[in-house]
Amino acid sequence: MRGEGGIDVGDVLRVRGVRVVRAGRAILDGIDLHLAAGERLGLAGPNGSGKTTLLKVLALLLSPTEGEREVFGIPVGRTVPTELRRRMAVVFQDPPLLTGTVLANVYLPLRIRGLGRKKAREGAYAWLERFGLEVFAGRNARFLSGGERARLALARALALRPEMLFLDEPFAAIDATSRAPFKATLREILRDQGTSLLLISHDYRDLEDLTERTVVLVRGRVLAAGPTATLRREHPLVRELFP
């Protein structure tokens, strides 16, 4: 659906000609990308291809050196309205945890987003339960294993009920046997909430399981883009990257 100025009014994200230069080196160079409401987009590429930088630009955590950004149909410059960030959630690679209990890690972000004490507490418990972490609620988060930390980071992000969710390698610390049920839970929640997703993963199976479309970056440029299910089959260079 096209609106005024050729903008797809159904897009939650749209960037044009995004370029990020650091220390004289172009980390991203001329990226055009869009994401429709409820769409699940994969972002793939070798190390150093600019995936995380692009995620930060899209999640309004980093201003591009050049280029335009529109988030939820609103053009965004260097000053980012807090309200826009509050419609999103990010799970970072090696997610930082707050000091204190596992419960506090979900409760406090909910309080920051404006929920009352009671609702935030109930919401935090419910999301911990959903990810099998309720038994750890009162424990200090620093004692969690890598896999538990990853689950907590995802529970924390989803508890915020974002319209747009960014995940940067969220399964890296989760063992192979736990991944399938974890991904199934995530898929179900995204579908139920109609959340748009941008997922970075080095594992093409994760992208196949969770995304409809994938963009492959190499050295800060888009190498290929297309439906996740067929992209690898149809694009020899993508097949080379993900044998």
Added chain:
Amino acid sequence: MDLVWSGLREAVRILLARDPEIVAIFGLSLRIAVWALGISLLIGLPLGVLLGVVHFRGRGVLLSIFNAGMGLPPTVVGLWVALFLWRNGPLGDLHLIYTPAAIVIAEVILTTPILVALVAAAAAGAKERLHEFFLSLGTTPATYLYLLLREIRLPLLAAVIAGFGRVISEVGAAMIVGGNIRGETRTLTTAIVLEVSKGAFDRALAISFLLLALSFAVTAFLTHLQHRVRED
């Protein structure tokens, strides 16, 4: 060893007898410590957070100054404060020389750099680790600050313990700007110096035990708080 035992006995006697002079010295030392630490915190906490979190021109120089200030010699600070507060000095009209307020001023100058440097280091570390996460939550400047202070509460308590150690043990500056006047500016540390100079080691030891007890009690309380925070 006899001297130590007699000091201990004297300390117990003083405590039981509630020697009014020693009780007054004890109270004054505690009041000066609380005031000096409180004012240092009021200055040091916001300044430390600012230096730790906000990047501006001259930040590095300021951090170096505060880091160097952690090792300020008390007698030098005492001398400079005395020069300023002396009757003919720039602040002589305030008539603060040889008052508890003068001791508080000197101790604030000695303690604030410790708090600023430790808080700045903790805040910078927390920002480096959590800045993007805090932004992603949609924090306002106030909620960002709240989360940051919450994250540094443990090192903040450590800074308070270090600051308290400085104010309660300080003697050089207190002697110079307070004058060790009986009933007015005599603190536990300056009283010990006086008793030793008189050769009254048993009384000096008794006061030292009181000072140790006070220092230990406050530090133990702050450490207990630190453990509780860590377990939260």
